[in-house]
Amino acid sequence: MPRPSARVPLPVLIAPAAVSAALALRPIRRPFAAATAGWVWSLPAQELPLHVGAVVGAATAPVLARRRRRASDRVGVGMAALTWAGLGVVVARHLAARAALDRALREGLSDGGAGGAGGVTTRATTTSPLPLPRTPWPVVLLRPWPLRPREVRARRGMIYGPDPTANRFDLYTGADGLVEEYSSGATGRAARGVLIHIHGGHFRAGGPSRESRAMLFDHARRGWAAISTTYHLSSTPESGFPQHLVDIKRLIHWVRTEGPSHGIPAGAPIVVAGSSAGAHIAMMAALTAGDARFQPGFTGADTAIDGAVGLYGYYGRLGRESKDISDPVRHPATSAPPVAIIHGTHDTYTPVKGSRRLVRHLRSGSPNPVVYAELRGAQHGFDAVRSPRYLAVVEAVARFTDHLA
Known part of the structure; x- marks a missing residue:
């Protein structure tokens, strides 16, 4: 029988969203090439923070439902929590634009x-x-x-x-x-x-x-x-x-x-x-x-x-x-x-x-x-x-x- 495929570690799944959220909060400003790349990477979290948060939730939910978790699972859950917190700040900034x-x-x-x-x-x-x-x-x-x-x-x-x-x-x-x-x-x-x-x-x-x-x-x-x-x-x-x-x-x-x-x-x-x-x-x-x-x-x-x-x-x-x-x-x-x-x-x-x-x-x-x-x-x-x-x-x-x- 074929061996089951290896499960992708949760930190790997969360990493793109986490980086996007981090760059939305603290953008790279120099050099220009790095700043431009950082801007592009930050766009999902910057413009669609609720949707990115939902994707992070969908990736994390199966891990939270397990009784036995690996060390990488705990790291991934921590990364997800920090990402959600960062996305929450982005959403708050969106809402503040109305008053400004x-x-x-x-x-x-x-x-x-x-x-x-x-x-x-x-x-x-x-x-x-x-x-x-x-x-x-x-x-x-x-x-x-x-x-x-x-x-x-x-x-x-x-x-x-x-x-x-x-x-x-x-x-x-x-x-x-x-x-x-x-x-x-x-x-x-x-x-x-x-x-x-x-x-x-x-x-x-x-x-x-x-x-x-x-x-x-x-x-x-x-x-x-x-x-x-x-x-x-x-x-x-x-x-x-x-x-x-x-x-x-x-x-x-x-x-x-x-x-x-x-x-x-x-x-x-x-x-x-x-x-x-x-x-x-x-x-x-x-x-x-x-x-x-x-x-x-x-x-x-x-x-x-x-x-x-x-x-x-x-x-x-x-x-x-x-x-x-x-x-x-x-x-x-x-x-x-x-x-x-x-x-x-x-x-x-x-x-x-x-x-x-x-x-x-x-x-x-x-x-x-x-x-x-x-x-x-x-x-x-x-x-x-x-x-x-x-x-x-x-x-x-x-x-x-x-x-x-």
């Missing part, structure tokens, strides 16, 4: 503001905004990946520029869509506003509808036209500059001129959001409205926007040669629209100090609100799944954009 975002919104929006860069007047807040809603635990536990809901309609692969590969986007609206040929006087629902999201990927990778999906779907349900776009990618950030920015300005121009044919009123507020590298482009778009250097062939186009949102962004220069024009803080903040910046304190890929630097620049010169929230313990890429933390971010961004609509 609520506080940032109350402080940032409490003074209202003057007219935005796109001509939209920010409403003055005379009473405290309503608190963010409670965490929808069934969604967090059972549907963490944000699949497109039935009440949201998608139109994929739309083209906004001369390059059909680089200049493409996905458009999300409510299930009933937006009235076509709005400018012709047809009856129907028109978009309340436009949210353009720009993906990350170090300017060299990525594509539409891979990040911030829950935020896009949420805005579509709220009556917005939600756009997830790409742009020309490049081998290095500087080699592709300023084409990245030119592309997004071209998209803003497309929304202004072609949007009415897709249910977007000509005067609808436009908010540009971005994740990581996309956040850099979003802030550059906010600070360079109408700048002819970045609008070749459409220098007279209106590329002003009504708001900008940056999620775990990089906001520094893209290289030595372009440092004077590719660094957002080298551009005056006096015409900046309302801005919301959200960053995690544990971000090892684009450290939080870059966001702090940009916020200081904006607050020193912008007449409009600057909402800034630091999420304790959050890492890079926190907008992939519907965690308690990211759902709080989605609600906070919605409250910020509703302030502009």
